[in-house]
Each structure stands twice: as structure tokens, then as C-alpha cells.
Amino acid sequence: MLSVPGLIGMISVFMQGQTQTALGAAHYLLGVQLLLMRRGRPVLTVALVTALDVAGFATQLITINSLQSYIAFYSLGRYTSGRVTWATSLAAYAVYAAAMEIYRPQRGNWLGILLIIVLFVGAGMIERLRAELSARTRQEIADAAVRDERRRIARELHDVVAHHITVINALVGGARATLTPEQQVTRDALESAEQTARQAMAEMRHLLDVLRADGRERPDAATGVGADRLPELVEEARSAGLPTGLTVTGEPVELPAAVDHAVYRIVQEALTNTRKHAEGARAGVLVTYGTEAVEVEVLDDGRSKDGGTPGFGLDGMAERVALCGGRLSTGPRPEGGFRVHARIPLEKT
Numbered sequence: 064m065l066s067v068p069g070l071i072g073m074i075s076v077f078m079q080g081q082t083q084t085a086l087g088a089a090h091y092l093l094g095v096q097l098l099l100m101r102r103g104r105p106v107l108t109v110a111l112v113t114a115l116d117v118a119g120f121a122t123q124l125i126t127i128n129s130l131q132s133y134i135a136f137y138s139l140g141r142y143t144s145g146r147v148t149w150a151t152s153l154a155a156y157a158v159y160a161a162a163m164e165i166y167r168p169q170r171g172n173w174l175g176i177l178l179i180i181v182l183f184v185g186a187g188m189i190e191r192l193r194a195e196l197s198a199r200t201r202q203e204i205a206d207a208a209v210r211d212e213r214r215r216i217a218r219e220l221h222d223v224v225a226h227h228i229t230v231i232n233a234l235v236g237g238a239r240a241t242l243t244p245e246q247q248v249t250r251d252a253l254e255s256a257e258q259t260a261r262q263a264m265a266e267m268r269h270l271l272d273v274l275r276a277d278g279r280e281r282p283d284a285a286t287g288v289g290a291d292r293l294p295e296l297v298e299e300a301r302s303a304g305l306p307t308g309l310t311v312t313g314e315p316v317e318l319p320a321a322v323d324h325a326v327y328r329i330v331q332e333a334l335t336n337t338r339k340h341a342e343g344a345r346a347g348v349l350v351t352y353g354t355e356a357v358e359v360e361v362l363d364d365g366r367s368k369d370g371g372t373p374g375f376g377l378d379g380m381a382e383r384v385a386l387c388g389g390r391l392s393t394g395p396r397p398e399g400g401f402r403v404h405a406r407i408p409l410e411k412t
Contacts, residue, residue: 090115090118090119090124090125090129091129091131093115094112094115094129094130094131094132095131097111097112097115097131097135098112098131098134098135098138101134101135101138101142102138102142105135105138105139105141105142105143106139106143106147106151108135108138108139109132109135109136109138109139109151109155110151110155112129112131112132112135113132113135113155113158113159114158115129115131116128116129116132116159116162117158117159117162120162120163120165120166121162121166123166127175128159128176128179132179133179133183134183136152136155136179136180136183136184136187137183137184137186137187138187139151139152139184139187140183140184140185140186140187140188140189140190140191141187141188141190141191142187142191144188144191148184148188152180152181152184155180156176156177156180159176159180160173160176160177163176205378208378208379209378209379209382211379212378212379212380212382212383213379213382215328215379216379216382216383216386228260228263228264228267231260232257232260232261232264235253235256235257235260236253236257238253239253239254239257288324288327289318289320289323289324289326289327290315290318290323290326290327290350290357292327293309293326293327293330293348293350294309296327296330296331296334297309297330297334297348300334300338300346303338304338305334305337305338305344305345305346306345306346307334307345307346307347307348308346308347308348309347309348309350310347310348310349310350311349311350311351311352312349312350312351312352313351313352313353314352315352316352316409318357318409319387319409319410321386321387322357322387322407322409324383325383325384325386325387325389325405325407326350326357326359326405326407328380328383329359329361329380329383329384329391329403329405330348330359330361332377332379332380332403333346333348333361333363333380333403334346334348334361336377336401337361337363337365337401340365341363341365341366341400341401343365343366344363344364344365344366344400345363345364345365346361346362346363347361347362347363348360348361349361349362353409354409355408355409356389356406356407356408356409357406357407357409358404358405358406358407359403359404359405359407360402360403360404360405361402361403361404362396362400362401362402362403363400363401364396364398364399364400365400365401366399377393377403380403380405384405384407387407387408388407388408389405389406389407389408390405390406391403391404391405392404392405
């Protein structure tokens, strides 16, 4: 028959076990809460998790590093760099090694702690370097795309402006040739206008050469293209497997060369991005001619293959539209897909 002292002893052991279980659960939950700030304050997270583990060693709640400490050390390597990472790791190792010697004096514990810290901090550093390299590569690709677009704009500007200045120069020269000798003042003015036009051409060529002077000049297939070739562009997209429709509203008018090229480029880049970045997409192109502006809208209903990133050509597209004095808006559609819309003002004649 169980004696009263024995029964009391069993109850005491049971209560002690229940208390240890509750403390262990509290220790775990507190460690999880500390990990919530691991990205913004990784050093503080390591310090607090280390202190919590030392308390766990002292109260015999844990016998080895907690899982939270592994995540904290990984976050230290992932979100810090340089001396901060190594100084924090060394300090945490010293605390862990001292605590293990005091509360769990077993041979080799210090070596295990060292391997854990090196492994998880190193893994975090490798991931950080990989992410930085990836971001740098994406930025370089974006910069290259913008430079390419600037070179194309420079060539087209040269063609457009050179044509008009040449025409002006020829007209001024023709007018000067018809003057009589008595109209010397008018002749001198027209001659000065000719010289100014020639100087403007030279300065324009110099500025555009500076704009595109990176030693990587390539032929530009877009020279000479414009809104009248949009049907061909849409047909090319269909042939490439992208169902595309084209709608033109308003009365088509002859566009300035820069605007004409911009309209073509907007549609070309938008359809290219749809083919590259959206799965199973259908696209629609709407060109609206108004009295004050021409508007271009390209819509698709595809699902992005890379998290909604439509392509780096949008940066160059925005520069081209801004150069024409217009506005470009791009972004995902609420019902799915992507939208590119540009409004380019037209000069009244």
C-alpha cells in the first residue's frame, strides 16, 4: 500500500515535471518572438537569443543551442557585413563557450559551438553576397538597356533635326539667291541665318555624339519606322505566337518624326515584354488620334513568369516619351495582366 510520504513525493515529481515543461515552452516561444526583429536588428537578436540560451543552460531547460540561435546566426550573416558580423559572432561564441563550461562541462562543447556559429553565419553571408550580386547584375542590365535606348534616340534625333535644319538652310539660301543687289541688308540677315543653321547642325552632332559615345554603336533597325507600320508589327507579334489586336480611333494624322518613332517604339517594347514575361497572354493595341495629342495603350492579360517584372526596356521607353513632352504610365491591371499607356501632345499647326 502506498504511503502518504510516497504519494507526496510522486505529486512533487509530477509538478516539477509540469513546471519544467511550461518553462521550456515559454523559453521556446520567447525565442521565436525575438526572431521577429532578426532582419532589422540582427545584432540585437543574436545578443538576446544568446542570453536566453545561457539562461536555459543555467536552469537546465536546454542542453544544446536552441533552434532560434541557428536562425539568429544565419540572419547575422545575411543582414550585416564586415567587422560587425565577425565581432558579434566572436562575442556570442565566447559567451556560449563560457556558459557551457560553467553549466555543462563536457569535453568538446566549445568546438561544437564554434562549428555551429561558423556554419550558419557563413551560410547567411553567402546568401547576402549572392543577393547583392544578383541585384548588381539586374542594375547593370537596366543601365545597359537605358544606354541602348539613348543611343537609338540620339540617332533618330539626328535624323529628324538634321532633316529640318537642312531644309531651312536650303530655303534660306534659295531666298538669298533671289534678292537684288539693292537688298543688301536682307541678304546679310539671310546669310547670317545660314551660318547659324550650319553652326546649330555642328553643335547638335557634337552633343548627340557625346550622348551615345560609348564605343558600342550598332545599326538601328528602327530608323524610318512609325505609326503606319504598326499593322506589320502586330502581325509579327501574331506570327511569334502572341494573339494581338490593333484598334485605331480618330482621324490619323501625319505625326512629327520623333513622335512617330516613339509610338512605334512603345508598341514594339510593350509587345516584346508581353512575349518575354507573360505566359499565355493575349494583347491589344489601341492608338487614339486627337486634336491635341496621340495616345497609345497596350494591354495584355498574361500571367507574369517573374513576379510582375515586365522588362528593363520600360526605362528607355519612358525617356523617349518624356523627350516628346508626353507622359507614360505602366503597371499591373486590377483584373490581371499589364498596361502601358502613353499620351504624347501634338503641336498645333
